[in-house]
Amino acid sequence: MTSGEFRKRQLVTSIYLPSLLITAAEGALLPILPVSAVVFGFSLAEASIVTTVLMVSTMVFEVPASWLNSKIGERQAMITSTVLGFAMTLLAFFHLGYPALVLSALGFGAAHSLFGLARHSLLAEIVPEQHRPKSMSLLGGMFRGGLAIGPVLGSAFIVLYGFEFGYLAAAILCLASGASIMLAPKGRLKVTPSGQNGNVWKVARREAPKLATLGVASAIISAGRTIRLIGLPLLAIQLGIPPGETSFIFGLTGFIDFALFYLSGIIMDRYGKFWSSVPTLLALGTTYLFSFLVTDVFTFWILAAVTALANALSAGINMILGADLAPPGSRSEFLAAFRMLTSGGVALAPAMITVLTASVGLASALAATGLLNFVGAFLFWKYLPIYAPDYKAPDSEKPVLED
Numbered sequence: 026m027t028s029g030e031f032r033k034r035q036l037v038t039s040i041y042l043p044s045l046l047i048t049a050a051e052g053a054l055l056p057i058l059p060v061s062a063v064v065f066g067f068s069l070a071e072a073s074i075v076t077t078v079l080m081v082s083t084m085v086f087e088v089p090a091s092w093l094n095s096k097i098g099e100r101q102a103m104i105t106s107t108v109l110g111f112a113m114t115l116l117a118f119f120h121l122g123y124p125a126l127v128l129s130a131l132g133f134g135a136a137h138s139l140f141g142l143a144r145h146s147l148l149a150e151i152v153p154e155q156h157r158p159k160s161m162s163l164l165g166g167m168f169r170g171g172l173a174i175g176p177v178l179g180s181a182f183i184v185l186y187g188f189e190f191g192y193l194a195a196a197i198l199c200l201a202s203g204a205s206i207m208l209a210p211k212g213r214l215k216v217t218p219s220g221q222n223g224n225v226w227k228v229a230r231r232e233a234p235k236l237a238t239l240g241v242a243s244a245i246i247s248a249g250r251t252i253r254l255i256g257l258p259l260l261a262i263q264l265g266i267p268p269g270e271t272s273f274i275f276g277l278t279g280f281i282d283f284a285l286f287y288l289s290g291i292i293m294d295r296y297g298k299f300w301s302s303v304p305t306l307l308a309l310g311t312t313y314l315f316s317f318l319v320t321d322v323f324t325f326w327i328l329a330a331v332t333a334l335a336n337a338l339s340a341g342i343n344m345i346l347g348a349d350l351a352p353p354g355s356r357s358e359f360l361a362a363f364r365m366l367t368s369g370g371v372a373l374a375p376a377m378i379t380v381l382t383a384s385v386g387l388a389s390a391l392a393a394t395g396l397l398n399f400v401g402a403f404l405f406w407k408y409l410p411i412y413a414p415d416y417k418a419p420d421s422e423k424p425v426l427e428d
Contacts, residue, residue, distance in 0.1 A: 033160055036152075039209035040144060043103065045167040045174070046202035047140055050110060051133070052175020053195040055079075057188070058117070058130055064188070065123045075130050077375065082134025083141075084368035088225045090139040091361035099143040099357075100206065106140035107203030109133075111196050118192035136199075142364060146357045149348035157345045158298075162290030165340030169283045228358035235350050238408040240366040243343045245401030246302065247370035248377070249309040250339075252394050253332045255378050256313070257325075259387055266322055274326060278333040286340035293345065297415040299405065301342050306402035308335035313395030317388040343367050349413040 055076065062072035094102045113132035116125055152160045175198070179191040186193075229236060261271040293301045312331050319328050347367075351359045374394075381390030 033156070033163065036148075036160065038205050040148065041164065041167050043107070043202040043205045044144065044164060045171045046198045046205065047107060047110065047137075048168050048171025049175035049178065050114065050171075050195040050198035050202070051137060052172040053179030053191060053198065054114060054117075054133060054175075056176055057179065057183075057191045058126065060188075061117065061120070061126055062123060065126070067123060071123075075126055077372075078127055079130040079134040079137075080368075080372040080375075082131045083138045084365055084372050086135040086138040087142060087361045087365045087368065090135070090142045091225050091357050093139060094143050094146060094357050099147045100211065102143035103140055103147075103206050104203050106136040106143070107199045107206070109139070110136035110199035111203070114192050114196040114199060118189050118196060120189050138364075138368070142357065142361055145344060145347055145360050145364065146351075148344065149351050149356050149360065152348070154349070157348055158293035158341070159287070159290035161341030161344040161348070162287055162293070163341070164344060165289065166283065166286035169279075169286055169340070173279065173283060225358045225361045228352075228355045229362040231355075232350075232352065232359055232362070235412050236362055236366065238404050239346060239350060239412055240363050242302070242401045242404035242408070243346055243363070244366040244370035245397055245404070246306055246339060247343065247367045248374040249306060249313075249394070249398045249401070250336055251371045251374035252313065252378060252391070253309070253336065255375050256316075256387070256391050256394070257329060257332065259378070259382065260316065260319060260328075260391070261325060263387055264319070264321065264325060266325060270322070274329050278326075278329040281330060282333040282337045285334065285337035289338050289340040289342070292338065293342070293415075297409075298342065298345065298349075298413065299409055301339050302346075302405040302409070303402045305335045305339035305342075306398045306405065308332075308338075310395040310398030310402065313391045313398065316391040316395075346413055 058075045058079070059072035062075050090102070093105075097105065110133055113129045113136060116132070117129040119125075148157075148161070148164070175195070178198070179194045182190040182194040257275075258271060261274075266274075289301050308331060312328055312335075316328060319325050347360050347363045350363065377394065378390055381393055385393075
């Protein structure tokens with residue numbers, strides 16, 4: 026699609042709304058999966074395994090997702106993933122026991138991976154390069170909105186009908202996501218098939234310099250965001266902040282994250298990807314490194330607000346970067362390898378915090394992860410100009426009206 030033909034509103038029913046709904050399904054699912062395991066009589070550690078399975082399966086299924094995407098196409102892959110998500114959440118709804126719960130988490134992780142890869146591959150082709158910053162940051166806003174809406178809708182179903190109906194809320198959201206895609210004009214989701222037939226490893230070897238530098242940097246920024254959601258609640262517990270007050274702090278600072286997500290697109294559009302990625306990692310790294318200075322509710326408020334603002338400033342950066350780095354003719358396969366790295370950052374962050382907290386304490390664990398963020402900032406600083414330079418309009422190109 027050429028720049029003159031492209032309008033962001035064309036993606037509302039085909040990309041933005043389905044993404045909001047499928048992420049809301051995940052948001053409804055995540056809080057109740059471990060609770061179900063406890064209801065079945067399992068320990069907290071065993072309950073946490075269920076959530077871990079979902080995160081790890083999202084990473085592992087990137088490769089088969091690329092193969093399936095190459096066989097059936099992006100639009101059909103997205104629809105298939107919503108059907109799979111519906112089936113897996115319905116399986117959990119029937120309350121068949123712990124093994125079925127683990128299978129549900131495994132299957133939903135696979136559905137999440139397939140949907141995410143197909144959507145990313147679509148956007149990499151149909152969104153012109155100069156429109157990517159704002160288009161992708163808007164998609165980042167859908168992620169944030171979905172994770173906010175999902176738990177609220179799930180809790181409403183639980184209060185009105187019973188605990189297991191939280192899964193039914195997630196199932197309905199999956200179906201609604203698929204329906205939105207099916208109702209969107211097919212022409213808007215038509216792209217050129219990738220030419221590598223899902224051979225992720227071949228493409229990953231060829232594109233290893235990009236993946237080993239900017240791919241790793243993207244994995245670090247994903248881990249830094251996840252650590253915010255894991256390390257800060259642990260810090261609140263350590264400080265003795267009541268759970269209700271902690272939830273209120275996260276809710277209010279999370280609103281900062283959601284309200285400012287589009288700012289990321291404006292920054293990248295005007296100043297480049299550097300000013301979204303590097304400041305985010307420097308801010309996260311500094312706050313984690315000096316988290317030992319957080320000793321009361323007031324300083325905890327500051328820490329939560331700064332990390333929320335940093336997270337907002339990088340909305341959509343990994344989506345943009347993956348699209349910019351993906352080579353023609355092997356788009357889906359490259360994105361599968363790239364997304365394995367970013368999903369790996371999300372999956373490894375909880376394990377990293379757990380192991381370091383057990384061995385050196387929470388403050389030192391957060392400080393260590395802070396140093397890792399500085400490594401990511403360096404990689405972005407050094408390799409963005411080499412592998413993903415910002416778009417520069419030709420002199421002959423006329424300004425494009427924003428919609």
